[in-house]
Amino acid sequence: MQSNCSLTKVYSFSAAHRLHNDKFSDEKNFEIFGKCNNLNGHGHDYSLELTIGGEIDIETGMIIDITKLDELVGLVVDELDHKRLDIEIDHFSEVRASGENIAKYLWDKIVVLIPKPSYLSHVRLWKTSENFFDYKEGK
Amino acid sequence: MQSNCSLTKVYSFSAAHRLHNDKFSDEKNFEIFGKCNNLNGHGHDYSLELTIGGEIDIETGMIIDITKLDELVGLVVDELDHKRLDIEIDHFSEVRASGENIAKYLWDKIVVLIPKPSYLSHVRLWKTSENFFDYKEGK
Amino acid sequence: MQSNCSLTKVYSFSAAHRLHNDKFSDEKNFEIFGKCNNLNGHGHDYSLELTIGGEIDIETGMIIDITKLDELVGLVVDELDHKRLDIEIDHFSEVRASGENIAKYLWDKIVVLIPKPSYLSHVRLWKTSENFFDYKEGK
Amino acid sequence: MQSNCSLTKVYSFSAAHRLHNDKFSDEKNFEIFGKCNNLNGHGHDYSLELTIGGEIDIETGMIIDITKLDELVGLVVDELDHKRLDIEIDHFSEVRASGENIAKYLWDKIVVLIPKPSYLSHVRLWKTSENFFDYKEGK
Amino acid sequence: MQSNCSLTKVYSFSAAHRLHNDKFSDEKNFEIFGKCNNLNGHGHDYSLELTIGGEIDIETGMIIDITKLDELVGLVVDELDHKRLDIEIDHFSEVRASGENIAKYLWDKIVVLIPKPSYLSHVRLWKTSENFFDYKEGK
Amino acid sequence: MQSNCSLTKVYSFSAAHRLHNDKFSDEKNFEIFGKCNNLNGHGHDYSLELTIGGEIDIETGMIIDITKLDELVGLVVDELDHKRLDIEIDHFSEVRASGENIAKYLWDKIVVLIPKPSYLSHVRLWKTSENFFDYKEGK
Numbered sequence: 001m002q003s004n005c006s007l008t009k010v011y012s013f014s015a016a017h018r019l020h021n022d023k024f025s026d027e028k029n030f031e032i033f034g035k036c037n038n039l040n041g042h043g044h045d046y047s048l049e050l051t052i053g054g055e056i057d058i059e060t061g062m063i064i065d066i067t068k069l070d071e072l073v074g075l076v077v078d079e080l081d082h083k084r085l086d087i088e089i090d091h092f093s094e095v096r097a098s099g100e101n102i103a104k105y106l107w108d109k110i111v112v113l114i115p116k117p118s119y120l121s122h123v124r125l126w127k128t129s130e131n132f133f134d135y136k137e138g139k
Numbered sequence: 140m141q142s143n144c145s146l147t148k149v150y151s152f153s154a155a156h157r158l159h160n161d162k163f164s165d166e167k168n169f170e171i172f173g174k175c176n177n178l179n180g181h182g183h184d185y186s187l188e189l190t191i192g193g194e195i196d197i198e199t200g201m202i203i204d205i206t207k208l209d210e211l212v213g214l215v216v217d218e219l220d221h222k223r224l225d226i227e228i229d230h231f232s233e234v235r236a237s238g239e240n241i242a243k244y245l246w247d248k249i250v251v252l253i254p255k256p257s258y259l260s261h262v263r264l265w266k267t268s269e270n271f272f273d274y275k276e277g278k
Numbered sequence: 279m280q281s282n283c284s285l286t287k288v289y290s291f292s293a294a295h296r297l298h299n300d301k302f303s304d305e306k307n308f309e310i311f312g313k314c315n316n317l318n319g320h321g322h323d324y325s326l327e328l329t330i331g332g333e334i335d336i337e338t339g340m341i342i343d344i345t346k347l348d349e350l351v352g353l354v355v356d357e358l359d360h361k362r363l364d365i366e367i368d369h370f371s372e373v374r375a376s377g378e379n380i381a382k383y384l385w386d387k388i389v390v391l392i393p394k395p396s397y398l399s400h401v402r403l404w405k406t407s408e409n410f411f412d413y414k415e416g417k
Numbered sequence: 418m419q420s421n422c423s424l425t426k427v428y429s430f431s432a433a434h435r436l437h438n439d440k441f442s443d444e445k446n447f448e449i450f451g452k453c454n455n456l457n458g459h460g461h462d463y464s465l466e467l468t469i470g471g472e473i474d475i476e477t478g479m480i481i482d483i484t485k486l487d488e489l490v491g492l493v494v495d496e497l498d499h500k501r502l503d504i505e506i507d508h509f510s511e512v513r514a515s516g517e518n519i520a521k522y523l524w525d526k527i528v529v530l531i532p533k534p535s536y537l538s539h540v541r542l543w544k545t546s547e548n549f550f551d552y553k554e555g556k
Numbered sequence: 557m558q559s560n561c562s563l564t565k566v567y568s569f570s571a572a573h574r575l576h577n578d579k580f581s582d583e584k585n586f587e588i589f590g591k592c593n594n595l596n597g598h599g600h601d602y603s604l605e606l607t608i609g610g611e612i613d614i615e616t617g618m619i620i621d622i623t624k625l626d627e628l629v630g631l632v633v634d635e636l637d638h639k640r641l642d643i644e645i646d647h648f649s650e651v652r653a654s655g656e657n658i659a660k661y662l663w664d665k666i667v668v669l670i671p672k673p674s675y676l677s678h679v680r681l682w683k684t685s686e687n688f689f690d691y692k693e694g695k
Numbered sequence: 696m697q698s699n700c701s702l703t704k705v706y707s708f709s710a711a712h713r714l715h716n717d718k719f720s721d722e723k724n725f726e727i728f729g730k731c732n733n734l735n736g737h738g739h740d741y742s743l744e745l746t747i748g749g750e751i752d753i754e755t756g757m758i759i760d761i762t763k764l765d766e767l768v769g770l771v772v773d774e775l776d777h778k779r780l781d782i783e784i785d786h787f788s789e790v791r792a793s794g795e796n797i798a799k800y801l802w803d804k805i806v807v808l809i810p811k812p813s814y815l816s817h818v819r820l821w822k823t824s825e826n827f828f829d830y831k832e833g834k
Contacts, residue, residue, distance in 0.1 A: 005239050010269040016572035016599035040640030043572035043599005045684045061235025084596030096478025100422050128601045130427040137421050144517050149547040155294035155321035179362030182294035182321005184406045200513025223318030267323045283656050288686040339652025374756025378700050408705040433711035433738035457779030460711035460738005462823045501735030545740045561795050566825040617791025
């Protein structure tokens with residue numbers, strides 16, 4: 001939805017992952033994923049910036065009820081928190097748990113949970129303080 | 140105005156507010172605004188990121204004279220600084236001093252002050268480091 | 279306690295306050311406290327860095343049980359969160375709610391709650407990102 | 418290119434510059450550029466956020482090979498690092514080394530180096546933590 | 557060594573770990589380590605602040621040659637980077653890879669590598685932006 | 696002075712410098728100072744954390760009058776701001792403008808300006824976000 005105003009809330013989680021593709025040789029896996037291909041995994045502190053755009057409600061002054069938003073997003077984030085993503089989250093057994101794919105995963109999970117799906121306008125996922133990934137659909 | 144380049148300047152102010160709607164019962168006010176409904180108010184350190192987009196002047200290399208911009212925006216920000224917004228700023232006696240509404244208020248005040256109003260392209264208001272609000276019109 | 283290792287945990291709260299001394303004239307109050315003397319208060323997002331120093335337990339690898347620490351400190355911080363300190367917290371009706379005094383207050387409240395008081399080694403209170411206050415006793 | 422996903426990588430460099438226009442009188446130079454007109458230059462720690470938007474490769478989960486991106490951008494950034502921009506970088510002998518122009522310069526240099534130029538979607542240049550400049554073309 | 561001046565350099569690495577003690581029952585492990593006991597590990601982006609205190613050399617103006625310091629510390633940090641600490645680093649097969657113990661490990665590794673061991677004055681290890689661990693000996 | 700409480704205020708300035716020693720050959724200068732030896736200088740955004748320790752005044756709740764502190768420190772910081780340190784600041788024509796020496800310079804300048812010199816307890820100078828320098832005397 002095209003609107004003038006949006007709010008963004010920051011959420012955090014810590015997780016481990018290994019980037020690997022069974023179709024590739026060991027050499028190619030290392031060439032493409034480098035240290036991220038390490039067999040036993042490694043980890044990051046992820047920070048999710050979730051943006052909700054929409055009309056400001058005149059009575060409350062707010063676009064969305066933040067408490068409810070926190071509950072819904074908490075469900076999605078808690079599932080990833082303190083996990084080894086490529087082993088414990090089904091979606092990432094086939095799909096690489098790259099920043100790009102985790103950002104898309106968060107969008108797909110959250111868009112079906114929030115009351116007005118068209119209000120979801122942007123997902124930004126920080127992976128280390130030097131690196132972030134943006135995802136949004138249909139704008 | 141659609142342009143390739145923009146500059147953003149960060150400004151700060153500290154203020155108190157109470158979120159409340161006289162039309163609501165006490166219960167509903169608490170349900171909707173939670174701790175932010177506290178009678179005596181509470182406060183935040185706000186950070187404003189103001190974005191000006193436009194042509195780069197060939198002689199100066201700049202989109203806008205930053206010193207003049209600082210003076211104009213300073214007028215608007217100083218009015219809010221160290222105030223109880225819902226008591227001391229007329230606009231917020233009727234309108235909830237939520238992040239969304241403060242962002243819109245800043246846009247409305249600044250757009251009539253700057254030399255080329257069409258250059259104003261984005262207002263972002265941080266409230267705590269976990270929460271920000273974006274406002275822009277007519278893009 | 280003098281020890282080689284310490285852990286520090288960060289906690290946040292938002293509050294309003296007014297700096298004022300009834301013994302001073304209005305002029306003197308304004309001269310000393312400036313904008314912080316504003317009758318209706320103003321506010322900040324405070325960030326508390328709490329440091330616990332002590333022996334590393336061999337079996338757990340930890341100085342203190344963080345979950346329990348969070349519970350105890352949460353009690354103290356929640357009491358201040360979203361409050362007008364000089365009106366709603368008894369201690370600050372007489373004592374100025376300055377950064378210095380809030381830091382001391384946090385030390386005094388926390389030192390009597392934690393299992394090994396001698397482990398409390400440092401309280402740092404950030405008030406805006408340009409200003410912090412340190413408090414520690416008997417080192 | 419319009420795509421749903423992008424990645425952003427942060428790069429840093431430190432440089433000195435003087436803002437000055439030979440066509441202006443000394444008075445006008447000082448009026449326009451203020452302290453930045455200081456004859457012997459002054460400096461900043463710049464931080465570049467480079468955004469690449471495009472399709473997520475199914476096999477790798479990535480939009481672009483980050484190692485190769487780092488190499489290419491490294492060439493451009495190293496040329497500016499620890500330099501006096503208006504004296505040592507030809508481009509800035511005529512063109513003011515303002516934030517706006519450095520952002521555009523980085524875009525122009527990088528867009529011809531990366532494998533898929535249409536993937537370059539955004540350049541953000543931080544100059545101090547209070548000031549940033551955005552540049553993008555043809556979106 | 558007691559000196560008036562010190563320099564601190566920041567280094568980063570990303571790693572996974574699991575907190576677990578074979579001597580404890582599954583219940584006790586979960587009670588003590590919580591989510592950090594997750595079998596497949598989880599991860600963090602660690603940030604190391606290394607402080608070197610000592611005399612300022614008159615000819616160079618520096619306490620230590622930073623390039624050499626970076627090389628030495630790089631050896632220690634690279635060994636941990638992108639690893640599963642409790643599986644791949646011998647020291648952490650017996651000793652819990654807690655923030656406290658990693659900080660001590662870094663001290664022990666670095667103190668024997670730097671030219672003047674007495675100059676090592678402080679190790680601070682950030683694990684998430686809400687949590688850090690300090691380690692220093694013999695001061 | 697040994698006291699339980701201190702306040703720290705953050706100040707910023709931007710400056711250029713060149714690290715060089717006339718007594719060294721060109722090769723040795725480059726070997727020791729690397730890119731920082733660049734003839735035309737380079738620059739940084741410095742951030743000064745100034746710590747004042749002392750008794751909390753009962754009437755004001757404050758250790759020191761911050762407005763007066765800002766004025767005094769402003770005098771010292773403004774002298775360095777937007778300057779080429781090794782050319783324009785006498786002290787640095789002979790003494791290398793390294794982080795260590797700038798920290799010491801700030802201490803020496805400020806300690807003679809503040810009302811109670813013994814209250815000055817710590818100077819921290821950030822030079823880039825990866826590097827800081829601490830200076831304190833007689834504690």
